[in-house]
Amino acid sequence: xxxxxxxxxxxxxxxxxxxxxxxxxxxxxxxxxxxxxxxxxxxxxxxxxxxxxxxxxxxxxxxxxxxxxxxxxxxxxxxxxxxxxxxxxxxxxxxxxxxxxxxxxxxxxxxxxxxxxxxxxxxxxxxxxxxxxxxxxxxxxxxxxxxxxxxxxxxxxxxxxxxxxxxxxxxxxxxxxxxxxxxxxxxxxxxxxxxxxxxxxxxxxxxxxxxxxxxxxxxxxxxxxxxxxxxxxxxxxxxxxxxxxxxxxxxxxxxxx
Amino acid sequence: xxxxxxxxxxxxxxxxxxxxxxxxxxxxxxxxxxxxxxxxxxxxxxxxxxxxxxxxxxxxxxxxxxxxxxxxxxxxxxxxxxxxxxxxxxxxxxxxxxxxxxxxxxxxxxxxxxxxxxxxxxxxxxxxxxxxxxxxxxxxxxxxxxxxxxxxxxxxxxxxxxxxxxxxxxxxxxxxxxxxxxxxxxxxxxxxxxxxxxxxxxxxxxxxxxxxxxxxxxxxxxxxxxxxxxxxxxxxxxxxxxxxxxxxxxxxxxxxx
Numbered sequence: 276x277x278x279x280x281x282x283x284x285x286x287x288x289x290x291x292x293x294x295x296x297x298x299x300x301x302x303x304x305x306x307x308x309x310x311x312x313x314x315x316x317x318x319x320x321x322x323x324x325x326x327x328x329x330x331x332x333x334x335x336x337x338x339x340x341x342x343x344x345x346x347x348x349x350x351x352x353x354x355x356x357x358x359x360x361x362x363x364x365x366x367x368x369x370x371x372x373x374x375x376x377x378x379x380x381x382x383x384x385x386x387x388x389x390x391x392x393x394x395x396x397x398x399x400x401x402x403x404x405x406x407x408x409x410x411x412x413x414x415x416x417x418x419x420x421x422x423x424x425x426x427x428x429x430x431x432x433x434x435x436x437x438x439x440x441x442x443x444x445x446x447x448x449x450x451x452x453x454x455x456x457x458x459x460x461x462x463x464x465x466x467x468x469x470x471x472x473x474x475x476x477x478x479x480x481x482x483x484x485x486x487x488x489x490x491x492x493x494x495x496x497x498x499x500x501x502x503x504x505x506x507x508x509x510x511x512x513x514x515x516x517x518x519x520x521x522x523x524x525x526x527x528x529x530x531x532x
Numbered sequence: 533x534x535x536x537x538x539x540x541x542x543x544x545x546x547x548x549x550x551x552x553x554x555x556x557x558x559x560x561x562x563x564x565x566x567x568x569x570x571x572x573x574x575x576x577x578x579x580x581x582x583x584x585x586x587x588x589x590x591x592x593x594x595x596x597x598x599x600x601x602x603x604x605x606x607x608x609x610x611x612x613x614x615x616x617x618x619x620x621x622x623x624x625x626x627x628x629x630x631x632x633x634x635x636x637x638x639x640x641x642x643x644x645x646x647x648x649x650x651x652x653x654x655x656x657x658x659x660x661x662x663x664x665x666x667x668x669x670x671x672x673x674x675x676x677x678x679x680x681x682x683x684x685x686x687x688x689x690x691x692x693x694x695x696x697x698x699x700x701x702x703x704x705x706x707x708x709x710x711x712x713x714x715x716x717x718x719x720x721x722x723x724x725x726x727x728x729x730x731x732x733x734x735x736x737x738x739x740x741x742x743x744x745x746x747x748x749x750x751x752x753x754x755x756x757x758x759x760x761x762x763x764x765x766x767x768x769x770x771x772x773x774x775x776x777x778x779x780x781x782x783x784x785x786x787x788x789x
Contacts, residue, residue: 323581323610324643331740332729353580357727358741383656385775386581386649395775399640399724431787438780440722458789462776465697467656470614472589483588484615511789513780518642518652519719523695523770530688532715532768 282308282369282433285359285402289319289352289376289389292337292345296375299418300407301340303425304372307433311368312340313359315389316347320378322389324396325351334358352389356396370432371397371442374407375421377414381446381500382466382492385514394442395516403437410449410504420455421447424509427458444512448504456507463512464499466492539565539626539690542616542659546576546609546633546646549594549602553632556675557664558597560682561629564690568625569597570616572646573604577635579646581653582608591615609646613653627689628654628699631664632678634671638703638757639723639749642771651699652773660694667706667761677712678704681766684715701769705761713764720769721756723749 284304288297292314301310316335327350334346346363348355352373360367373393380388385395390406397404405428409421424447444463448455469491472484492501500510541561545554549571558567573592584607591603603620605612609630617624630650637645642652647663654661662685666678681704701720705712726748729741749758757767 318586321583321585323579323583323649325580325582325608326578326644326743328578328743329575331732331742333738333740351582354743357743358729361727361729362731362741383773386652386656386773387583392580392643395643399643427789431789435787438777438783441777441780443784460781460784460789462778462781463774465774470618472615472618474619475588481590483590484619485588486583486585486611486614509789511784512775513777513784514775515777515780516640516643516775517720517722518769518771518773518775520695520698520770520772521719523698523772524717524719526695527700527717527768527770530692532684532688532717532766 284308284310284370284372285368286310286312287314287352287355287373287393289322291315291318292339292347294377295415296377296418299422300372300375300425303422304429307429310343311364312343312345313348313355313363315352315355316349319351319389321387322351323387324353324392327351327354332358334362352393353396356393367400367402371402371404375418376408377416378408378412379410379446380408380444381504381510382464385444385463391444395514398440398442399516401440403432404442405445407445409447420450420452423452438513440515442514444514446500446504446510448507450507454507455509459503459508459510461500461503461510461512462498464501465494466490466501541565541567541627541629542621542625543567543569544571544609544612544630544650546579548572548575549596549604551634552672553634553675556679557629557632557682560679561686564686565627567600568621569600569602570605570612570620572609572612573606576608576646578644579608580644581610581649584608584611589615591619609650610653613650624657624659628659628661632675633665634673635665635669636667636703637665637701638761638767639721642701642720648701652771655697655699656773658697660689661699662702664702666704677707677709680709695770697772699771701771703757703761703767705764707764711764712766716760716765716767718757718760718767718769719755721758722751723747723758
């Protein structure tokens, strides 16, 4: 990361190219390198690590970022990363950033989040990657604290080596910059969605469902992202993708297969 | 798991209700409990942990499993699990099984796999959950070894406590039952896709892309799922969803935020 050249920064997101969040992210990272944008052409929230295997993908021009090389992708956030690297950049970027997401991606939300899955895909390809999310779902949310947080992370990115096959999950509380308490490095809280569905009936009387649910913020230890966010800090969870439950290997071995 | 009643088993998959794999799974688990099926109405391979948040979901009847309570879901594998629990069972099942997938889900494929994401969703809801995958993409693959492996796992499920918030990732080699060497409990190999795209042009001369790639099986330590499968064993990786890179916390703390 400590070369003389400006780093090549690939920017993507999951709210789609039209969202305010990706514009804020582009503005915030532009001082730190050369920006190329490849982002979904439509909202892709909740797409997790989905990839498009049964359909074709397209890259299209966009007039939304005339000052940059920018494409929309017809697929998911992870598709955008893969296509961006293979067919736009023709090499791995030096840094991959995703977001700024309109909404929280703390705790186990990392699994549902297209924003974070794009960053995890970067980690799989061993690219220093960061996903940024603001705790505000509003389409017109105020991203000024987020832009401050992006700059704080980017400055350090350029000075330090990045752990291999890892990405950062950065969440920003919904506070003005001068009320943010600081930045905390955390673990992913054990917090889950308690699902429910809103059952309605269409004009023919047939039922349909909207997924809803309540996020159970029960794991509030001081070392968690949830605690940090609840107390006014930006949370950073270093994130990897080895999902092995190492503690359970001996337990399952005792099943005597 | 050691009650006198027959356990309630929720069955789902990602290849869709029409696939041969889910029929094999239903047949293999039926002796062990009461089966209810909620599965996607169309192929959902590669959907990872995607959920449907910007569209409605439906549950539809199916004539494919007249002897069971069975529904198709218009969404993803994870949607099928959530809808199955909330709107079909109205309670958590005792066991959740997903598959049998037509194709391998070893190593980091766990992140892309709808089959495994359904099982991980089960783990998040603290339901003993297993995803099964056969190393054969053929729509008419021979699932007899897989059915043997399902029975081997199910027998032990009923006898032992299951580690909390964990699921099993079971992969079955493409071998006749009498050539399978046994069952190995493993860790997730560090193996990745080397992506490429097949670029073609449509009837208007505009480019489009098919995702392809080569699976780099470079991590072949004896404790990995890849090693087990390459040597004729069924692999079982206990799988969890805390993606924190604990080893990197001190490293990122040294960045002095």
